[in-house]
Amino acid sequence: MENNSALLASQAERITPLRAQVLTVLACIGTTALATPLLGYLDLANIVMLFLLTVLLVAVKLGRNAAIVASVLSVLLFDIFFVPPRFSLAVSNIQYLVTFAVMLVTALITAHLAAGLRQRAEESQRREQQTQALYQLARQLAGTLTIEQVGEIVQAFLAQQLAAQSAILLPDERAPALQAIALPDTLLIESHLAQVALTSGQLVRSDEIASLGYAPLYLPLRASMRIRGVLAVRFAETSPEPSAETTSLLEALASLIAVAVERLHYVDVAQASEVRMLTERLRSSILSALSHDLRTPLTALVGLADSLFLVKPVLPPTALETAQALHEQAERLAGLVGNLLDMARLNAGQVTLRREWQPLEEVVGASIKLLGSALAGHPLKVDLARDLPLLEFDAVLIERVLCNLLENAAKYAPSGSTIDLQAQVRGEAVEIGILDRGPGFPAQQRDELFEMFVRGASESGKPGTGLGLAICKAIVEAHGGRIAAENRPDGGACVSFTLPRGIPPIVEEELP
Structure with a gap:
């Protein structure tokens, strides 16, 4: 993915509009130089074919604008160097005007078709590269363990593919504002637009605030259950206006992020549930063990407290009051232990109802x-x-x-x-x-x-x-x-x- 992006960038830098025009002029001059020695051996119609071939090659390699220039320039060079009287724009035979017209129209149509095919081929290649990039991104997101990792991966993807900054905004149950994940220092968030995107579930865009450093584009992260957050995007100042293709790419990216965020959410829920289950199981085991171990000595303690009232001779009133207090506290403690044991049994599902x-x-x-x-x-x-x-x-x-x-x-x-x-x-x-x-x-x-x-x-x-x-x-x-x-x-x-x-x-x- 990185090699393909680097190749496209190098091609874009190598073939600038000015350079394309220069190459077009050189190609037409070269065709003229090649065809001039053949003037005595080839008919003018065959020489026209050479210029049309040049226009076709220019259209395929350099695009539609260069092909239009090549079409007009080919007609002029053909008129000047090959149509009598030579080395002038004058035409001795009116039939050559028809030749010029047919040559120009044919060259323009050829240029249009060839440039269209070239453009569609480039678009197909670009879509293939974007699909491959999204596939690689989905694999990376599937292996993330924290939401911070998701934010870092998305930032690297957008910086590489679209030269854009981004941040993931997630709702926080403890605060009304959205919480930003992996927010760059140079990116500002317009909280109102982000909240509108979260509540409406629609893309929100405001180009007026882009010049102030704010993210102008906010995409909702729609998952299967609900909207999980918002993706804020800001393009570089030198970037062109985002096209429909770019918007589609961002929407696909938002879907992948939403799936990753929802997966992490349910992982947290599952882990919390498992911890609660283990905690309850451990607590029930401890309660059951303590209850069984304490019940026998408590029962004996209650019996011993009762036996003090049967001692002969009768104990003094102060000792009897102490025995009575001991009996009451022992019974209360026995009741607490019974409650613990009952709770442990109920939680363990070991109680059979006798309906x-x-x-x-x-x-x-x-x-x-x-x-x-x-x-x-x-x-x-x-x-x-x-x-x-x-x-x-x-x-x-x-x-x-x-x-x-x-x-x-x-x-x-x-x-x-x-x-x-x-x-x-x-x-x-x-x-x-x-x-x-x-x-x-x-x-x-x-x-x-x-x-x-x-x-x-x-x-x-x-x-x-x-x-x-x-x-x-x-x-x-x-x-x-x-x-x-x-x-x-x-x-x-x-x-x-x-x-x-x-x-x-x-x-x-x-x-x-």
Whole structure:
């Protein structure tokens, strides 16, 4: 590719317009000198053929303008040196005027056709070279690892092929302006035009700003999914106006860049996803290992704390208070370890749901009874719709969800405030909601509350590890439902989840 470009450049420097005209004159004079000694041996018609051959060769080698000069000059030289009276423009026979006219027309047509063929051959050769250059560019872009490498390769390509400067502009999610990749120091970017090209997906051009050092041409990088950025191009001041062929080349280049940028984007996405998967797998393995190792000594610790109340003689009141505190903290720690183990199992997909068709009321009652003293300071208002159907779910796991949500509501709601538990049919699902009068959820963290170890800023003073809502989400999604958290308009928080209705079995009435 570099050798072909160098060859074309050397030819362009070697055959300038002035040099072409000089060569044309020399060719016609040479033909005259060659044909003069043959005047006595050849007819004038054959000598005309020699001049026409000269015009054809000039057209092929030097182009259309040189061929026109050769046509006119050949007619004049033929008239002066070969048509009697010789060495003058006078014509003794009127028939020679017809010869001159036919010779001139034939020479011009020959020059036009030959020059046209030469031009099309050059265009074909140039397109072939550009196609080869684009092919080589595509191979280079396919091996890039960073967007900076893409910018450097594109800059070298445009500098070599079109003597132009370029920069790749990519949107930045953290800033409204486009981010320039491999921006040359002498190239300025008109951000408004670049933004128009990005949003409209069309080529934007403004030649007025080129003289100020700005890139006048902005091409959108259209990929298969969306527009990935903008290619800014500025030609050298001595370069001619970009032709349609040049614009087509730039559009093809923009397509290759868009494919490369999109490929790098999805490579980053795949790598990030793989890192997250490995991180979650490692974290789940660590949690599972720790939970198994801690469960046995914690259970023993709770048993030993209980045994202190059975010691004879009875321990002093201070020692009993210490034993009671030890028992409560050991139970709390055992609960945290249980949550860790449950979360590890849910993430690993090792929990098998024991689905059974059953009424929701039984699980709600069992959850309230299980919490016991945790709800002592909060009146609980239960509102279950009368038309609730039988649902297919794992009673133990859904009971765990209700206990976690009710315990959270009691933990963060003001003492004495009412907690509402509601259930109603919503289309093809049953929605269960827990509502309280607490401080609510931080708006900026509402979507992150169901991730592991994530807790709102307002919860920092309360004990916990941030696993309760994550466990609830895993259980609900395993049942095919959804869970969401929002703030109530009149104050407080609401956590609701859904369970699919399904098609319950037909229950036959017992005969009396």
